[in-house]
Amino acid sequence: MKRALKSLFLAGTMLAVSFGSAAAQAKVSVAAISGYFAQGFGVSIVNGLNKAKTDFGIDLKLVDTGNRALDYQQQFENLAKGKQYDLIFVMGWELVDSLQKVSAEYPDQRFVFIDGVLDNPKMIYANFAEEQGSFVAGALAGMIEAKGTAFDKIGDGKAIGFVGGRDIPVIRNFLGGYEQGAKYAAPDVKVNSVFAGTFDDPAKGSELAQALYGQGSDIVYNVAGPTGEGVMQASAAVDKYSIGVDIDMCGSAPGNVLASMLKRGDIAVYTLIKDEVEGRKITAGTRTFDLASGGVEVKVCDDIAPKIPADVTAKLDEIKKGILDGKIVIAKAK
Amino acid sequence: MMKDQLRAVSGQIIAIGVALLMGAIIILMVGESPVRVFMTLLRGAFGDQEKIAGTLLQTTPILICGVAACIGLRGGMFNVGIEGQLFLGGFAAAWVGFAMPLPAGIHTLAALALAVVAGAAWVAIPAYFRARYNTNEVVSTILSNYVAVLLTSYFTIFLFKRPGGWSETPPILPTSYLPEIFTFSRLNWGLVIGLMLAVGAALVFRYTKWGYSVTMVGSAPKFAEYGGVNVKRQGFMVLLLSGAVGGLAGGVETLGVHHRFMEGFAPGFGFDGLIAALLANGSPVATIFTALFFGALRNGSLLLEVDTSASREIITVIQALIILSVSAQVLVRKRGDSRAGERRWKF
Numbered sequence: 197m198k199r200a201l202k203s204l205f206l207a208g209t210m211l212a213v214s215f216g217s218a219a220a221q222a223k224v225s226v227a228a229i230s231g232y233f234a235q236g237f238g239v240s241i242v243n244g245l246n247k248a249k250t251d252f253g254i255d256l257k258l259v260d261t262g263n264r265a266l267d268y269q270q271q272f273e274n275l276a277k278g279k280q281y282d283l284i285f286v287m288g289w290e291l292v293d294s295l296q297k298v299s300a301e302y303p304d305q306r307f308v309f310i311d312g313v314l315d316n317p318k319m320i321y322a323n324f325a326e327e328q329g330s331f332v333a334g335a336l337a338g339m340i341e342a343k344g345t346a347f348d349k350i351g352d353g354k355a356i357g358f359v360g361g362r363d364i365p366v367i368r369n370f371l372g373g374y375e376q377g378a379k380y381a382a383p384d385v386k387v388n389s390v391f392a393g394t395f396d397d398p399a400k401g402s403e404l405a406q407a408l409y410g411q412g413s414d415i416v417y418n419v420a421g422p423t424g425e426g427v428m429q430a431s432a433a434v435d436k437y438s439i440g441v442d443i444d445m446c447g448s449a450p451g452n453v454l455a456s457m458l459k460r461g462d463i464a465v466y467t468l469i470k471d472e473v474e475g476r477k478i479t480a481g482t483r484t485f486d487l488a489s490g491g492v493e494v495k496v497c498d499d500i501a502p503k504i505p506a507d508v509t510a511k512l513d514e515i516k517k518g519i520l521d522g523k524i525v526i527a528k529a530k
Numbered sequence: 531m532m533k534d535q536l537r538a539v540s541g542q543i544i545a546i547g548v549a550l551l552m553g554a555i556i557i558l559m560v561g562e563s564p565v566r567v568f569m570t571l572l573r574g575a576f577g578d579q580e581k582i583a584g585t586l587l588q589t590t591p592i593l594i595c596g597v598a599a600c601i602g603l604r605g606g607m608f609n610v611g612i613e614g615q616l617f618l619g620g621f622a623a624a625w626v627g628f629a630m631p632l633p634a635g636i637h638t639l640a641a642l643a644l645a646v647v648a649g650a651a652w653v654a655i656p657a658y659f660r661a662r663y664n665t666n667e668v669v670s671t672i673l674s675n676y677v678a679v680l681l682t683s684y685f686t687i688f689l690f691k692r693p694g695g696w697s698e699t700p701p702i703l704p705t706s707y708l709p710e711i712f713t714f715s716r717l718n719w720g721l722v723i724g725l726m727l728a729v730g731a732a733l734v735f736r737y738t739k740w741g742y743s744v745t746m747v748g749s750a751p752k753f754a755e756y757g758g759v760n761v762k763r764q765g766f767m768v769l770l771l772s773g774a775v776g777g778l779a780g781g782v783e784t785l786g787v788h789h790r791f792m793e794g795f796a797p798g799f800g801f802d803g804l805i806a807a808l809l810a811n812g813s814p815v816a817t818i819f820t821a822l823f824f825g826a827l828r829n830g831s832l833l834l835e836v837d838t839s840a841s842r843e844i845i846t847v848i849q850a851l852i853i854l855s856v857s858a859q860v861l862v863r864k865r866g867d868s869r870a871g872e873r874r875w876k877f
Contacts, residue, residue: 227836259835262842265788265795266591267832269716270584274574274836289696290792362687362697393687 224473225255227275228465230287230310231263236421237442237461241287241310244462248469257281261291272298276305283308283320283472285465289364295319306478308468310461312366313482321482322464326366327373327526328519329457329492330417333439334377334387335515336455336494337415339508340437342382348503349436349452350414357413358389359404359427361420365529367391370419370441372529380524381511388413392423401426402433409434415454417441428453446497455496463490488520538811545859546809546823549851556847562840574833575826581833583715587787589825590717591616591779591796593724595803596810596817597731598775603812604735605768606748611656611671612776613800614678615649619777620784621682622648624791625690627702627784634705641706642781649777650770652678657769661762667769679794686793697793708786718786724821727775731814744768776800805849809856824849 228245232238242258249256259275261268268291275284276298286295287310296316299307308320337356344353358374360367375387388408392400401423405416409430416431417439418424424441425448431438432449440448440456447453464485472478485491494512496504518524554564575585595612602609626632626641656670683697690699708718735741746754747764755761779799784791802824809823810816831845 257836260842263794263797265792266588266783267828270829270832271836273580274833278836292696364696394683 223255224252224283224469225257225281226283226285226469227257227259227281228285228287229259229261229271229275229291230285231261231290232288233258233260237311237459238287240443240459241285241461241465244460244465245285245469247462248466248473252469252473254469254473255280261288265290268294269297273301276302279305282306283468283478285310285322287311287461306480308465308478310464311459318480320468320478320480322468323482323484324459324464324491325484325486326457326459326492327369327376327528328487329459329494330370330373330419331377331380331519331524331526332487332494332512332515333417333455333457334374334379335381336377336496336508336512337374337417337437337439338378338380338382338385339511340454340504341385341415343505343508347505351412353385353414355386355388355411355413357405357408357411357416358387359401359408359416359418359420359424360389360391361395361423362393363391367419368529370417373526374417376526377515381515392420395421395423397423398426398429402430405430405438406434409436415439417457418445444495446495446499450497451499453497454500455494458493458495460485460491460493487516539816541859542809542811542856545855546852548855549848552851552855553844553848557840557844560840560844562838567834567838567840567844570834570837571827571830574830574837577833579712580714581829583712583717584832585822585826585829586721587715587717587825588828589822590720590724590786591783591799592802592806592824593818593821594720594727594779594782595776595800596806596821597724597727597803597814598772598779599804599807600728600810600812600814600817601731601775602768602772603807604748605744605765605772606751607660607765607769607772608668609653609671609769609772609776610668610804611653611674611678611773611800612779612803613798614671614675615652615773615776616780616783616796616800617678617682618652618780619645619649620780620795621685621699621791622777623706623781623784624699624702627706628690628700628790631703632705637703637706638708638785641702641785642708642778645777645781645784646774647777649780650774652777653769653773657766657773660769661766675800679797682791683793686791690791692790699791701790702785706785707789708782710786716787718782720782720786723778723782725818727778728814728818735814779803802849805853809852 230238233242245256248254259271261271272294283306285308292314306320308322310322313321313323340347341350341353341356344350358371360371371389378385378387390404392404401420405427408416415437416427418427419441428438428445428448431452437452437454439454442459445453445456468478557564557567576582598612623641623645626644632640656667656674659665659670660667686699687697692698692700708720710718735745743759747759747761751761783796806820806824807817809820827845831842834840835842
C-alpha cells in the first residue's frame, strides 16, 4: 500500500514536472547581448526589455559582451547552443563579424540586430528612421537659428553644427537628415559638420563643439555617444544650444539643450516581443521604426518649449505631417 | 632544490585556494550558490571538446604574453608594456596581411616576423632609456601602453579603415592566416607557438651560457657584473626580447583569430600574461599552467553569465584576489627562505 502510494506520488510529481516544462516551452524566451547596456541607447533597450518582461512574463537574459573581441563568438555560441531563446537581440557593430559566423552555424536561431541592416537575409533587423527624426531636428535648429538675435543666445543666425562619432553609415544617415531638414525649413542656414572619430572621448566632443560654436554655429546636434556628452557640456560652457540624441538629454545641460532626437529602442524591442508573444511570429527581414510608429521622435526640452515661437511650432507640425503622409521625401545616406 | 620547488608550488596553490574561498564568499553575498557558479565555470571551460578548445584559445594570448613577462622577470626587468607591444604587433601583422600579397606560408611568417620587430621596436625606447639613463622601466613601459593603443587606433581609424564598417582594417588575405587546428573551433597554431616558446625559453635559461647570465643579472646584478657581464647591455637585450615576444602575441591574435586589426581589440591580455608569469614565479613552463588556469577562468566565465545570474565580472574579482593573496604570500615568507627569484619583483 505504502509502496503504491509512493509510486502514485512519484507519478504525480513527474506529471507536474512535465506539465511545468510544457508551460515553460510556451513561454517566450528572449536574450539580449551588447556591450552598451549601461549607457544611452542601450539603457533604452533594457527598459523596453524589462517592460516586456513585466507585461508578458517572458524569460529574459541580458549578456554584457565586455570589450574583448576574442570573447564575442563564444558568447553567441553559448546563447545559441541551448536553443532556449526564441529571439536574441544584438546591438553593436563590433559584434557583427561574430554574429554572422554564429548565425551561419545555427541557422534556426532567430537573431534580431538592432540599429542597422547587414547583408544577411536570414536575420531580423530593427532599424530606425533616424533620417526622419534628424530631419525634424535639423528643421527645428535651422528655424531657431534663422531667428538670429531675436531668440535668446542665438548669434548672427547663419550656421548650425553637427558633431558625429565615427564616420560610419548610420551616423552619415543622421547628418543627411539633419542637413535636409535645415535646408527645407531654413534654406539660408548653413550646416557645419565634424566627426570626432571616436564614440568614447567626451573631451574631444567638447573641443570640437567649442570650435563649432566659435565659428558661429549656435546650435550643435550631438550624434556621438559618450563623446557627445562633451558637446552637451560645451553648450553650457559657452552658453549656446545643443541637441541630444538617442535618449532624453535635457538634464545634461539644463537651459542649453534645445531638444533631443529620441531613438526609442524601448519601443522597438517591446513591439517586436509583443508581436512574438501574441503569436505573430517575427520572421527575417527589416522592421523600420519611424515617426509614424513612434520609433523616432524629437522631444523639445520642457524649459525651452515655452520659448519656441508659434510659427516654428506650426511649421514643425506641418513637417511631421508631411513626412507621415509622404509629401516630404528624405533621401537616406548610403 | 626539489623541496624548494615543491614549497613554491604549494604556496601558489594555497594562494589560489584562499582566493577561490574569498570569491565563494562574494558569490554568496550576491545571492548565487558558489557550487553552482564553480560547476558552471568548469562546464564552461571543459564541458565538451569545443569548450576545451575555447579554453585553449583564451589561453594562447595569455601564455605568449606570460612568456614575454617571464623573459623580463628572469633578467630583472619588469616589462609592464606587453599590452602595448601586443597592440603594435597585432597591427603590424595585419598590415602585412592585407597590404602585401605573398605566397601562403611565407605570408604568415612575414607577418609574424614584422609583429616581432614591431614589438621589439616599441620596447626599444624604454629599454634604451633604462640602459642609458637608468630610467625605471616599470613607469616607462606602462606609459608606453597608452601611446601604443591610441597609436594603433589612429592607424586604424584614420589611415587604414575599411570603408563603411566598424573601426577596423580591411581583412587580411587568406594566405596570411595562421591555420586552425580543428574544424570545430577557432583554436589555431598560435597555441603551439606559445608552447614552443615557453619550452624554448625554459631550455635557454637552463642550458645556455647566455640564459645563465640573464638569470644571474636578474638575481645578483653586482655579482654578474663582477663576473664580466655587461649588465646594461644585457638588460637592454632582455627587454627587447620580451617586447619581441609581446609583439608576437599580437600577431598570433590577428592572424589566427580576428583576421583583421580592430581598434581596441584585446584589452588586458598583456596584464593577464604578466600575472600568469608572476604566479608561475617567472618560470616559462609553469606559466603554461597558470595561463591555462586564467584561460579556463575566462572561457568558463562566458558560460557563467549565460547560465547563472552571476556576472562574468566575478572572474575579474577572483583574479584580483589571486594577485592579492600571491603577493601577500611573498610578504609573509621570511626573507631568509625567499628564493632568489622572488626578490626580483620587488621594486
